[in-house]
Amino acid sequence: MDRQATVDLGTVTANVAALHGQLTGDGNREIQIMAVVKQDAYGHDAVMCARAALAGGATWLGVAHVAEALALRQAGIDAPVLCLMAVPGEAHEEAIRAGVDLTAGSVAQLATLVEAARRARRPARLQLKADTGLSRGGATRATWPDVLDAALAAKAQGLATITGLWSHFACADMPGHPSIGAQLDGFHEALAIADKAGVSPGIRHLANTAAALTVPESWFDLVRIGGAMYGLSTLPGGAPSWLRPAMTLRARLALVKRVPPGTGVSYGHHYVTGRETTLGLVPLGYADGVRRALAGHRLVSLHGKRWPIAGTVCMDQFVVDFGDEPVAPGDEVILFGPGDEGEPTAQEWGDALGTISYEIATSIGPEVPRTFPANDLGPSPQTGASYEWPAG
């Protein structure tokens, strides 16, 4: 394989276990973890990461779309799964048959799910979502009572069970932002209204990774963590050091050449060599997630040192200037990883691009193979792969 994103599943398990330790650390009440594996586990592979997270103590899984939930079921994963988005036209009937929890944040969404339950001849497992300030999904303060009433009516008809009440932060990764306290208050109010309406809440949850790390009052019965399980965070400065990035993006040099001073490199000749130097060709490009805006950045690691992306990043490849470093075709470069060997992290890539590490991880294209080094859980059932490069 000349390029691969290796995902250390032992790291995913350890990150979840470490977080679980933090949540329940001083022997206080049990707080559950929902491992959010939407968008193929932020590009890390949903089924593999779901299993790794469950091994680390997660008890729930979270996805965006029904199809993602069904894929987990098809892989034989029977842990509780919550579909966080509510999108009309998705396979709700199948989801209900598969015992997937579905989110309703409006009377119309709830009606769609209840109709699907009627067809499935099974009650839908519903989690009701309050909009406490993100203004994305969920019921506003004004419509929340109507959603609760509609859910109670569906329950009375045997078409729904209410398994949870939840909401989502807008600014949890901006510590001290006034909206955090306001949303906490809003969620408490939503819970109180539900209680008064006679809804037994099931699990109550509000926190994402940033809130799990910084706002203990937001933990309620469960925290939903995506980034933290992959060793990523949207907090300033990234994840704390006790969380470890799970993904390493590597490639082998496809070609190495010595060129004279004044050589124009890649489309547009935006890079011209200042002296005789060694260029190496990396078989990853913007279609694989290496964005064109990274031209010029020293974000490629080889022999423990950083080297600059020379000239325009192409669709499938880019060039690196290695100066007088002895390099050969087939040598491994690391684009990002946990940072142990001086390589950049996804956080650094995000900083270079003015974005978050999540966008870096999810942008690695599907053509880049994900491989899973053997770990304490045993070799990966999918590939049995080791991350070692094949000999020769």
Ligand SMILES: *Cc1c(COP(=O)(O)O)cnc(C)c1O
């Ligand atoms: C994606 C998502 C999460 C996970 O967020 P992280 O910052 O990755 O922990 C939690 N809740 C909802 C509703 C989400 O959409």
